Amino acid sequence: MTSETGGRACRDHVGGVPVRLLAERVGSTPFFAYDRAAIDVRVAALRSALPGDVHLSYAVKANPMPAVVQHLARTLDALDVASGAEMRVALDTGIAPGSVSFAGPGKSVAELSSAVAAGVLVEIESPLEADRLVEAAERLGLRPRVAVRVNPDFEVKGSGMRMGGGAQQFGVDAETVPLLLKTLHDRDVEVAGFHVFSGSQNLHASILAEAQERTVDLVLRLSDDLPAAMTYLNIGGGFGIPYYTQDRPLDLGLVGSRLEELLAARVRPALPSAQVVIELGRYLVGEAGVYVTRVVDRKISRGKTFLVVDGGMHHQLAASGNFGQVIRRNYPISVAAAQEAEEETVQVVGCLCTPLDLLGDKVSLPRAEVGDLVVVHQAGAYGLTASPTAFLSHPAPLEVLV
Numbered sequence: 001m002t003s004e005t006g007g008r009a010c011r012d013h014v015g016g017v018p019v020r021l022l023a024e025r026v027g028s029t030p031f032f033a034y035d036r037a038a039i040d041v042r043v044a045a046l047r048s049a050l051p052g053d054v055h056l057s058y059a060v061k062a063n064p065m066p067a068v069v070q071h072l073a074r075t076l077d078a079l080d081v082a083s084g085a086e087m088r089v090a091l092d093t094g095i096a097p098g099s100v101s102f103a104g105p106g107k108s109v110a111e112l113s114s115a116v117a118a119g120v121l122v123e124i125e126s127p128l129e130a131d132r133l134v135e136a137a138e139r140l141g142l143r144p145r146v147a148v149r150v151n152p153d154f155e156v157k158g159s160g161m162r163m164g165g166g167a168q169q170f171g172v173d174a175e176t177v178p179l180l181l182k183t184l185h186d187r188d189v190e191v192a193g194f195h196v197f198s199g200s201q202n203l204h205a206s207i208l209a210e211a212q213e214r215t216v217d218l219v220l221r222l223s224d225d226l227p228a229a230m231t232y233l234n235i236g237g238g239f240g241i242p243y244y245t246q247d248r249p250l251d252l253g254l255v256g257s258r259l260e261e262l263l264a265a266r267v268r269p270a271l272p273s274a275q276v277v278i279e280l281g282r283y284l285v286g287e288a289g290v291y292v293t294r295v296v297d298r299k300i301s302r303g304k305t306f307l308v309v310d311g312g313m314h315h316q317l318a319a320s321g322n323f324g325q326v327i328r329r330n331y332p333i334s335v336a337a338a339q340e341a342e343e344e345t346v347q348v349v350g351c352l353c354t355p356l357d358l359l360g361d362k363v364s365l366p367r368a369e370v371g372d373l374v375v376v377h378q379a380g381a382y383g384l385t386a387s388p389t390a391f392l393s394h395p396a397p398l399e400v401l402v
């Protein structure tokens with residue numbers, strides 16, 4: 001079903017259907033296809049590796065396709081959203097509103113009000129936001145359940161994207177949390193606990209485990225200032241997936257065993273009523289998706305072969321290296337052709353009129369002709385909705401969950 005390059009998988013089937021047949025079934029290229037069974041396999045691996053009492057939450061921003069969110073709502077315990085629109089997609093799944101958490105800076109008064117009205121848990125990102133939330137809840141005559149998103153007083157090395165430690169737009173600085181809790185003390189709100197998210201795309205189990213340990217140190221210190229027993233403890237996530245040749249997959253077993261030790265020694269005894277939550281985006285869906293394009297032109301320019309495909313960075317920005325990457329490297333790419341062919345070294349470029357639209361640089365692929373399919377892998381997270389779809393005004397791609 002799949003071939004390996006480094007720790008990365010190239011899937012030639014999606015949901016058991018060969019990509020070539022899937023393209024016929026979808027009817028037009030380019031498109032994204034997500035593999036339901038691959039998502040299930042990933043969820044099962046997480047369930048068996050992580051302590052049984054840990055809740056798993058899906059960070060909807062990784063892939064907000066409603067069918068994907070619906071599927072994950074059935075198998076996971078919670079959904080984490082970061083906008084009012086994501087919250088509506090989450091609530092449309094029928095999940096209990098109390099199992100939806102709403103994080104992210106700059107929530108509008110309208111977003112805060114609808115979250116409170118729905119009974120969604122709001123993660124407070126600043127003192128001003130706390131005021132707005134309390135006022136919105138007073139207007140509605142409701143008692144909101146909130147958590148404080150904490151900007152930790154430590155940094156996690158080895159994350160693709162750091163989102164905690166130092167000065168941040170995310171969360172309330174750890175050292176100012178006691179003051180915030182004090183101001184919330186005589187307001188009509190339930191402060192359930194804390195959320196600490198220190199970074200994303202980490203492939204090192206020992207670093208993730210250390211971050212979890214330091215997160216626990218921090219929340220144990222902060223828990224003294226909570227008005228009641230902690231019922232919610234979101235320790236973040238940050239589990240990475242292999243995108244590049246030298247990447248090795250995360251040792252999930254090690255993450256799980258270190259977390260079990262941590263919970264047994266320090267969390268369950270001290271915080272017996274705290275529900276521990278891990279929230280993951282790309283680790284759940286990233287490897288389950290492909291972006292399928294078709295070769296429109298094959299041209300030679302001064303000795304280099306260019307495959308021009310009908311998709312590009314307007315749908316799959318990350319594969320072009322322009323989504324926060326410091327050094328551009330190739331995402332795994334394959335050709336889904338009817339016949340085997342000799343390998344050649346090519347530039348795979350999109351159809352946008354900009355040199356940024358490069359999907360594969362000096363990549364070795366079986367010779368592809370006009371009409372053949374070129375598949376970009378690891379495309380299930382931060383693909384379509386993390387791309388500048390309006391750039392060059394090409395049509396939007398289809399998305400299917402198979």
Ligand SMILES: *Cc1c(COP(=O)(O)O)cnc(C)c1O
Binds near residue numbers: 103280
């Ligand atoms: C983006 C985000 C995530 C998901 O990150 P992944 O790297 O996709 O797992 C989780 N939690 C928060 C708070 C986020 O902002």
